[in-house]
Amino acid sequence: MRPDLCLRNAGRRYGLRGPWVLRGVDLAVGPGRLVRVEGANGSGKSTLLRLLAGIDAPSEGRITGRPARTAYVPERFPPALPFTAVGYLTHLGAVQGLSRAAAARAAREWLERLGAAAYAETPMARLSKGSSQKVAVAQALLAQPGLLVLDEAWTGLDTTARAELERAVAERTAAGGSVVFVDHDPRRLAGLSDATYAVRDGGVVRQEPSQTAAAPGPHVVVETQGPPDGRLPEEVRRTVSSAEETGPGAHRLSVPAPHSDVVLRALLTARPPWHVVSVAPQATAR
Numbered sequence: 001m002r003p004d005l006c007l008r009n010a011g012r013r014y015g016l017r018g019p020w021v022l023r024g025v026d027l028a029v030g031p032g033r034l035v036r037v038e039g040a041n042g043s044g045k046s047t048l049l050r051l052l053a054g055i056d057a058p059s060e061g062r063i064t065g066r067p068a069r070t071a072y073v074p075e076r077f078p079p080a081l082p083f084t085a086v087g088y089l090t091h092l093g094a095v096q097g098l099s100r101a102a103a104a105r106a107a108r109e110w111l112e113r114l115g116a117a118a119y120a121e122t123p124m125a126r127l128s129k130g131s132s133q134k135v136a137v138a139q140a141l142l143a144q145p146g147l148l149v150l151d152e153a154w155t156g157l158d159t160t161a162r163a164e165l166e167r168a169v170a171e172r173t174a175a176g177g178s179v180v181f182v183d184h185d186p187r188r189l190a191g192l193s194d195a196t197y198a199v200r201d202g203g204v205v206r207q208e209p210s211q212t213a214a215a216p217g218p219h220v221v222v223e224t225q226g227p228p229d230g231r232l233p234e235e236v237r238r239t240v241s242s243a244e245e246t247g248p249g250a251h252r253l254s255v256p257a258p259h260s261d262v263v264l265r266a267l268l269t270a271r272p273p274w275h276v277v278s279v280a281p282q283a284t285a286r
C-alpha cells in the first residue's frame with residue numbers, strides 16, 4: 001500500500017519578502033481518500049492545491065508520498081496551444097507514461113465520455129471555453145492518476161460532463177487513488193468526502209463532519225444479495241447514502257445516481273460477487 005501524501009510544516013509565499021499565504025501546514029491524504037478544500041476568496045486554496053499536485057514547491061517545509069502519476073486540473077487552462085484536442089491529449093498521455101497507441105485510445109475514450117468526441121480534431125485555440133475545460137479534465141484522467149487534484153474543475157462543464165467527472169472521481173477513489181478538490185458549490189460530491197479542510201489565516205484546519213448530510217440529487221435504490229454473513233465491499237460502503245439490511249446478506253442501498261455504476265461494478269466484481277436483484281430510481285424526493 002502506498003504511503004499517505006503528506007505536507008509537513010509547509011509554507012508558501014510569493015517573492016522573497018512576500019506575505020506568507022500558507023504557513024505551518026500539516027496535512028495527510030491517504031490512498032482512496034476524497035478530500036474537499038474550502039475557504040474564502042484569496043485564502044490560498046489554489047496555492048495549497050498546487051503544492052499538493054507538485055506544480056509549485058513550498059517555500060519551507062516538505063511534501064512526501066506524492067504518487068508518481070499525479071494529475072491536476074487548474075482553475076484556468078491555457079487553451080491557445082498548437083494542437084488538436086486529441087493530438088494534445090495523446091501527447092500528454094505519452095508524457096504521462098502511456099504508449100502512443102494507449103494514449104490515443106484513452107484520449108478518444110475520455111473525449112467521448114465527456115461528450116466532446118465531436119471536437120477531437122478541432123484545434124485547441126478554436127475550442128469554446130466549455131470544450132477546452134473538457135480537454136483539461138480529460139488530460140487529468142487519461143493515465144489513471146494515483147493523485148487527482150481538481151481546482152474548480154466542474155466550472156464551465158455541461159450537465160453530462162459534470163456528472164461524468166463526479167463518476168470519474170468515484171472510480172479513482174474506488175481504485176485506491178486520492179482526490180483533492182475545491183469547488184464553490186457546497187453540494188459538489190456532498191456526503192462523499194472523507195475529510196474537509198478549510199484554508200484560513202494562512203493555516204489549514206480540518207472541519208468536523210457536518211451533520212452527516214446525505215448527498216443531494218437523484219438517487220437509485222439497489223437491492224443486492226450477498227453471502228448470508230457478507231460485509232458490503234468497502235467502495236460500496238463509502239459511496240452509498242444509506243444501506244439497510246433487509247435479510248441475511250440482503251441489502252437495500254440508496255446510491256447517488258452519478259455513482260450507481262461504480263457501486264454496481266464493485267458489487268459484481270467483489271469476491272465472491274454480490275447478486276444485483278434490482279435497480280430502480282428512488283421515488284421520494286430528497
Ligand SMILES: Nc1ncnc2c1ncn2[C@@H]1O[C@H](COP(=O)(O)OP(=O)(O)OP(=O)(O)O)[C@@H](O)[C@H]1O
Pocket residue numbers: 014021039040041042043044045046047048
Ligand atoms: N503566482 C502568484 N504570485 C503572487 N501572488 C500570488 C500568486 N498566486 C497566488 N497569489 C496570492 O496568494 C493569495 C492566495 O491566492 P490563491 O489563488 O491561492 O487563493 P484562492 O483561495 O484559491 O483564491 P480564489 O478562491 O479567489 O481562487 C492571494 O493573495 C493571491 O494574490
